[in-house]
Amino acid sequence: MKNEFSPVMAFKDWWLANGHPIRPPFKSPIHCTDIAYALCLYRVGRFQVELYIVKPNTGSPLHSHPNIESVSMYLTGNISFSDAEGNYRDLTEFQVEGDQGTHKLLGAVAEENDGKMHALKVGPEGGAFLIFEYWKDRDPVSVTVHWEGELVGEQHAQTKGEYVVNS
Amino acid sequence: MWSTVEEFRDWYMANGMPLRPPFKNPVFATDNAMSLCLYREGRFQVEMYVSEPYSTSPPHTHPGVESAFVYLAGNIQFNLEGRDNPDVQQWQVEAPDGTHSLLGKTVSSPDGIPHWLGIGPEGGAFLSFEYWKDKDPVSVTVNWNGDSVGAEHDKILNKGNKVNKIQEAYEDWAEEWKPPAKGQNHPTSWEGFEAGWMAAIEVMLERLELSKV
Numbered sequence: 505m506k507n508e509f510s511p512v513m514a515f516k517d518w519w520l521a522n523g524h525p526i527r528p529p530f531k532s533p534i535h536c537t538d539i540a541y542a543l544c545l546y547r548v549g550r551f552q553v554e555l556y557i558v559k560p561n562t563g564s565p566l567h568s569h570p571n572i573e574s575v576s577m578y579l580t581g582n583i584s585f586s587d588a589e590g591n592y593r594d595l596t597e598f599q600v601e602g603d604q605g606t607h608k609l610l611g612a613v614a615e616e617n618d619g620k621m622h623a624l625k626v627g628p629e630g631g632a633f634l635i636f637e638y639w640k641d642r643d644p645v646s647v648t649v650h651w652e653g654e655l656v657g658e659q660h661a662q663t664k665g666e667y668v669v670n671s
Numbered sequence: 672m673w674s675t676v677e678e679f680r681d682w683y684m685a686n687g688m689p690l691r692p693p694f695k696n697p698v699f700a701t702d703n704a705m706s707l708c709l710y711r712e713g714r715f716q717v718e719m720y721v722s723e724p725y726s727t728s729p730p731h732t733h734p735g736v737e738s739a740f741v742y743l744a745g746n747i748q749f750n751l752e753g754r755d756n757p758d759v760q761q762w763q764v765e766a767p768d769g770t771h772s773l774l775g776k777t778v779s780s781p782d783g784i785p786h787w788l789g790i791g792p793e794g795g796a797f798l799s800f801e802y803w804k805d806k807d808p809v810s811v812t813v814n815w816n817g818d819s820v821g822a823e824h825d826k827i828l829n830k831g832n833k834v835n836k837i838q839e840a841y842e843d844w845a846e847e848w849k850p851p852a853k854g855q856n857h858p859t860s861w862e863g864f865e866a867g868w869m870a871a872i873e874v875m876l877e878r879l880e881l882s883k884v
Contacts, residue, residue, distance in 0.1 A: 579692050
């Protein structure tokens with residue numbers, strides 16, 4: 505259920521209402537895997553928002569980000585998030601152009617996630633989305649490296665490995 | 672509307688950096704970088720580039736495109752031919768507000784002047800403001816003159832420039848073909864004519880990455 509008063513929803517609303525400041529941090533701003541590149545756009549305390557750009561015709565297996573409350577916001581492309589069982593909602597009807605040449609789903613928000621399993625599927629157009637995050641028990645880095653479950657590939661393993669070694 | 676890429680850049684930065692990725696052609700990926708178009712209006716657009724750690728791009732140009740880059744994060748050495756390119760390692764420091772000390776710094780890259788990049792261990796992110804003078808914007812990743820960054824980039828260049836490649840193949844063929852000089856024999860057999868024609872088709876198929884059925 506959507507919780508308008510959760511810390512991460514409040515952070516998302518604040519960031520959007522304040523002109524979505526793009527102020528990547530000096531420390532650990534970029535994380536790359538085999539299927540996606542992430543740039544942290546803004547980080548303050550235990551909160552951050554990351555931009556994910558995802559390669560066409562890719563996906564991630566079921567995984568979770570323990571102790572992270574998150575909510576994803578659609579930007580463009582062909583992206584679907586699954587539920588905890590790996591079931592995807594058919595978003596084909598929304599793969600159309602919206603206002604001012606943007607994607608019809610621009611600004612749409614996926615269900616808030618509090619450490620639950622989920623997966624990702626990306627179509628031939630690739631895609632991009634924002635993840636607003638509240639790290640409940642540690643300083644934020646990237647959900648790419650704070651990942652429980654099967655990884656997306658060798659590059660992901662290397663990126664995650666460097667995080668584990670340095671933490 | 673804007674008349675220069677610098678005007679567009681200044682407008683975009685002063686107006687809250689609107690996040691309005693287009694539906695068409697928003698995302699491109701090469702061997703070591705990905706781009707997302709954040710905003711496109713007429714012949715102007717701004718793309719965000721995120722580059723892998725320790726990656727490079729060879730000298731290249733984007734024909735017909737005036738560009739201006741804005742530094743966001745990471746460790747990026749931008750070089751422009753004919754210019755004194757300072758070593759940015761001296762500015763790899765944190766600003767008092769926790770951002771990169773180079774955040775917001777800008778450099779213009781005029782059409783036709785080669786530029787190249789070197790990315791350090793932190794990876795790199797920057798904005799590419801673009802004014803496409805003679806065609807609708809797609810991505811400078813595919814409007815690229817110079818060595819590519821690798822096999823993935825080659826694939827996307829072929830896909831992105833499919834129409835141009837047909838034109839190029841035709842122009843090469845037309846340029847190389849000369850009418851036989853007086854007294855020089857025309858091909859005297861169908862086999863000779865066919866071999867030449869098939870060779871031209873092979874060139875086109877190769878450029879299009881297609882195969883004969």
